[in-house]
Amino acid sequence: MAIMAGAAAAAATIPRLIKRQSDYKIFEIRISDAPKRVIETRLRLLSELVRSIGFSHGFATIASTCSRTGCNLYVILPPDDKLEKLLEGLFPEADIRVHSGNLETVLKGGRGDTIIPSNLLPGVELGQDQVVTRGEILIGKRIEDRRPIYASVDEFWRHTGVFGTTGSGKTTTTTFIISQLGRHVNVIVFDWHGEYPSNLKKIGAEYQELDPPPLPIIPDNLDIEITVNVLEDAFDLTRHQSMLLYQALKSMKRRDVIPNELEEFTDALLATVEVQQAVPSRAELEIRAALERRLRSLVTGEGRKYFSVKGTLMKMSERGITVVRVDRILLMPLRRVYVKMFLAFLYYTALSRNTTLNTIVVIEEAHNIASNDTRTIPSILAEARKRKLGLIIVTQSPSSLHPSVLKNTNIRIVHTLKSAQDIAVVSRSMSIPQELRVKLSRLPVGHAIIDTPQLETPQLAYIPVAELASKLQDEI
Numbered sequence: 001m002a003i004m005a006g007a008a009a010a011a012a013t014i015p016r017l018i019k020r021q022s023d024y025k026i027f028e029i030r031i032s033d034a035p036k037r038v039i040e041t042r043l044r045l046l047s048e049l050v051r052s053i054g055f056s057h058g059f060a061t062i063a064s065t066c067s068r069t070g071c072n073l074y075v076i077l078p079p080d081d082k083l084e085k086l087l088e089g090l091f092p093e094a095d096i097r098v099h100s101g102n103l104e105t106v107l108k109g110g111r112g113d114t115i116i117p118s119n120l121l122p123g124v125e126l127g128q129d130q131v132v133t134r135g136e137i138l139i140g141k142r143i144e145d146r147r148p149i150y151a152s153v154d155e156f157w158r159h160t161g162v163f164g165t166t167g168s169g170k171t172t173t174t175t176f177i178i179s180q181l182g183r184h185v186n187v188i189v190f191d192w193h194g195e196y197p198s199n200l201k202k203i204g205a206e207y208q209e210l211d212p213p214p215l216p217i218i219p220d221n222l223d224i225e226i227t228v229n230v231l232e233d234a235f236d237l238t239r240h241q242s243m244l245l246y247q248a249l250k251s252m253k254r255r256d257v258i259p260n261e262l263e264e265f266t267d268a269l270l271a272t273v274e275v276q277q278a279v280p281s282r283a284e285l286e287i288r289a290a291l292e293r294r295l296r297s298l299v300t301g302e303g304r305k306y307f308s309v310k311g312t313l314m315k316m317s318e319r320g321i322t323v324v325r326v327d328r329i330l331l332m333p334l335r336r337v338y339v340k341m342f343l344a345f346l347y348y349t350a351l352s353r354n355t356t357l358n359t360i361v362v363i364e365e366a367h368n369i370a371s372n373d374t375r376t377i378p379s380i381l382a383e384a385r386k387r388k389l390g391l392i393i394v395t396q397s398p399s400s401l402h403p404s405v406l407k408n409t410n411i412r413i414v415h416t417l418k419s420a421q422d423i424a425v426v427s428r429s430m431s432i433p434q435e436l437r438v439k440l441s442r443l444p445v446g447h448a449i450i451d452t453p454q455l456e457t458p459q460l461a462y463i464p465v466a467e468l469a470s471k472l473q474d475e476i
Helices: 007-011 014-019 036-057 081-090 103-108 153-158 170-181 196-202 224-234 239-254 262-276 282-299 301-306 332-353 376-387 403-407 420-430 465-475
Strands: 025-031 061-067 070-077 095-099 137-142 148-151 160-163 186-190 208-210 215-219 307-311 320-324 359-363 389-395 411-414 447-451 459-462
Touching: 025 081, 036 061, 036 070, 036 081, 081 095, 137 170, 137 411, 137 447, 148 153, 153 376, 153 389, 153 411, 160 170, 170 186, 170 196, 170 359, 170 389, 170 465, 196 320, 215 224, 215 332, 224 239, 224 332, 224 376, 239 262, 239 282, 262 282, 262 301, 262 307, 282 301, 282 332, 301 307, 301 332, 332 359, 332 376, 332 389, 376 389, 376 403, 403 420, 411 420
Parallel strands: 160 389, 160 411, 186 320, 186 359, 208 320, 215 307, 359 389
Antiparallel strands: 025 070, 025 095, 061 070, 137 148, 137 459, 411 447, 447 459
16 A cells, blocks of 8 residues: 555655654554455545644654555554544544654664554665564565564464475574574474474573473363363374273273373273273274274383373473473374374363463474374364464475464465475465465575565565574674
8 A cells, every 4th residue: 555645745754753752643553354445435534634633733644554464554643632532433443552652763663663664754764674564573584685574472373384395494494483482482392303402502592401291191180071182183093982082081080090100091991991892893892902002002111201191281481492302202103192192282271271371382393293184283273372372383294284284374484395286385375476486496595485464475585593693603
């Protein structure tokens, strides 16, 4: 959307406004839900209002920017309560934010503040390191002009996708992002290959490193129904197997005969299943045997180390980075089960307590966890932002992910991809222009195509990790 009538000329007086900033306020109006016809009518009325205020008060101006998710209006007016009420009357459903801080900081951009692009306010000179998006987390810098691309912390609650072949830089990119997120929120990294500690050290980020803490099969604060639902997805149980498991657990809980030792618990559970099938058919025997094979995996040498019968999840921090070394779980099926169960129990704990987690979870090799046959992940992706549980999905094979993953990722960072199928899936989901799409198979390491809600189109960028590492080395 272009500058509205009179805005360009008025913007030339911005330097004078800065000197008299106590005489003016900036009103930011976010419009996203109203029909286009309604928005256009109100913008016309607002333009007339601003022009009238300009005549009576000496100065008033309006500018606007739009992205795919809506429009932001920026109205600079004298600090008059009546004028503020007029704005609220024109846009009753919109979120109106008043910038009452330093006017120059608001216009030129500052940590967390909205920034008005220089082409909309030609009277303001923006430095090279200023950006046209809003937020605290630096994602990358555009190849074209080295101008940064930011995202606010809030945008990460709607999930992030980082895609690219092995060696393309996706883990380094994720490390760069979480090193910043850890200053604001709690970050848990399921480290699939043991790469994150060294990567975090290189850029001077603080973190704690843990062996996978014992994961309860029956969390203390959750119902049996939730436990069965989680196990059904983690072990890929059939509906019949799931029903057998539910009936057995329900019976054991009612009789208060749930052992605390893992192997005793598994034996008792399977015995209860057998008792409940008085004269089982051959098909039912096969179903029970398949269920037993899955549950017995929990009592292998590794299973006894990383799972328990009862307990609670590890305590969540307010902020900081915790690297959980799931690469130390050597059996791959057990590793997948562990991560799936941990993530699901984390989500259901927040639901049961009706609380927010303020937590970002990084899932490396996500095609192992969020594949087409998963049932829990789609629910988490769709609902978790209400609980402030954000996922960063990292994978070399986006085409192997459940369709809901790409649909529900808010920020997407795509390094080089070689598979035609992966390129097609990602390009469709992000509406990547053809001139960028042809570059996807040959992007240099550390370069990526970035898409955020604040960008009108995906941008070719690089991740400035080397700059940060060089700066850290100079400080040392």
